[in-house]
Amino acid sequence: MAPARVTAAATHRIGVLDAAIAPRVAALAARDLLRDDATPPPDAVVACSNLYLGDDGIGAGASRLVSGTRAAHLDLERALAAWVEAPAALLFNSGYAANAGAIPALADRGDAVFSDALNHASIIDGVRLSRAERVIYPHADLAALDRALAACEAPGLKLVATESVFSMDGDVVPLADLVELCRRHSAALYVDEAHALGVCGRGGRGVAHALGLAADVDVLVGTLGKSFGAFGAFAATSNAVRRYLVSRARTFVFSTALPESVAEGALAALPLLIDGAAQARLWERIDRLCAGLERAGWWQGRAASAIIPLLAGTERDALAWSREVAARGYFVQAIRPPTVPPGTSRLRLTVSASYDDALVDGLVDALVESARALGIPPTAARHVQA
Ligand SMILES: Cc1ncc(COP(=O)(O)O)c(C=O)c1O
Structure with a gap:
């Protein structure tokens, strides 16, 4: 599949999430509990960092809220927000930290x-x-x-959380229908685009952008450890929600800030994603891999992402298959429960723009020959497209 070439509207909807969050921000402000993530004053002696031995090292020395915020963090947040066409973005130390922190901050007692x-x-x-x-x-x-939203009696916010490209199956959520459903039930939408950024959409902006739905996503989470080749993550959202997460997302509040060099590295990578040349090469590689797998009965149709799951079934078969493939010079990890549901252990392939034709063809041969040697029958997997 060629990257979708849809241009999204640049305005972010003032949605139900903002409406729910605004009074919470005001309540924090009224109690002097609203936090500020500004950089320390440039001329001040910082007397609250944790750099006890006085060496600057590579670390930020403290959480963003104490003294760890650097210009590099704020520059990267502005650039990421502009890229995905959101009003604001907030960095987290990883995608794990983003989801583990943002979701409980936003969906609290009385919400669903x-x-x-x-x-x-x-x-x-x-x-x-x-x-x-x-x-x-x-x-x-x-x-x-739809039924669950209709039956929900929680008095507060309804928050729907999904991935856009699912990490172990590579399929794409039916986002347009999901947006419509959320609108009908006045629910807020939280979308993790970890595996879509850099891969899907013009300039790698992800599935929501490709479908012209960027403004309908209340919180877009992206990771910096995948297409960016860096580390960390961000939540792109409204200014009010960013403000609230700064004060209330515990993985943001209570953890040392990303090293400046990491933020600078991610910022340096962004033009490579926007440029689209590597993305176009990636899609050629994906198509070549899938065509080869399809000829051998292991795949069906065009891929929707760079994640190609090949089902082995049992844990034992998945492990044996992975070992056989490794003996042929390719490493593909066996994915087993609890990462995937029982009975669906698999080799999860991911494609890289850097592979040449021979590498892709060799991978197909290694997979097919190994499965044949082990007596694992082909199951023609496919992706559901958004
Ligand atoms: C969908 C999704 N979200 C979040 C994460 C976590 O990201 P990180 O590795 O930056 O913690 C991953 C990691 O693979 C992921 O697949």
Whole structure:
């Protein structure tokens, strides 16, 4: 699939999330509990960092709220927000920290959070940490989600959390229908685009942008450890929600800030994503891999992402397959429960723009020959497209 070339509207909807958050921000402000993530004054002697031995090292020395905020963090946040066409962005130390911190901050007592059954562990843990009512709906089953939203009696915010590209299956959430559903139920939408950024959408802006739905996503989470080749993550959202997360997302408040050099590295990578040349090469590689797998009966149709799951079934078969493939010079990790549901252990391939034709073809041969040697029958996997 060629990257979608849709231009999204640049305005962010003032949605139900902002309406729910505004009084919480005001309540914090009234109690002098609203935090500020500004950099320390340039001329001041910083007497509150944790750099006890006086060496500057590579670390920020403290959490963002104490004295760890640097210009590099704020520059990167501005650039990321502009890229995905959101009013603001907030850095987290990892995608795990973003989901584990932002979800419980936003969905609190009296609220309800709805989470896709195949969401990443970091979303699952964020949901578990939330004091909201929790509903897990079957994977991408919008009819079930519709019923759950209709039946929900929680008086506060309804927050729907999903990935756009699912990390272990590579399929894409039906985002346009999900946006419509959220609108109908006045629910806020939280979308983790970890595996879509750099891969899907013009300039790698992800699935929501590709579908012209960027303004309909209340919180977009992106990671910097995947297409960016750096480390960390961000939540792109409204100014009010950013403000609230600064004060209330515990993984942001209570953790040392990202090293400046990491923020600078991620910022340096952004033009490479926007440029689109590597993304175009990646899609050629994906198409070549899938065509090869399809000829061998292991795949069907065009891929929707760079994640290609090949089902082995049992844990033992997945491990044996991974070892056989390694003996042929390719490393593909066996993915087993609890990362995937029991009975669906698999080799999860990911494609890189840097592979040449021979590497891609060799990978197909290694996979197919190994499966044949082990007697693992081909299952023609496919992606559901948004
Ligand atoms: C969908 C999704 N969200 C979040 C994360 C966590 O990101 P990080 O590795 O930056 O903690 C991952 C990691 O693989 C992921 O697949």
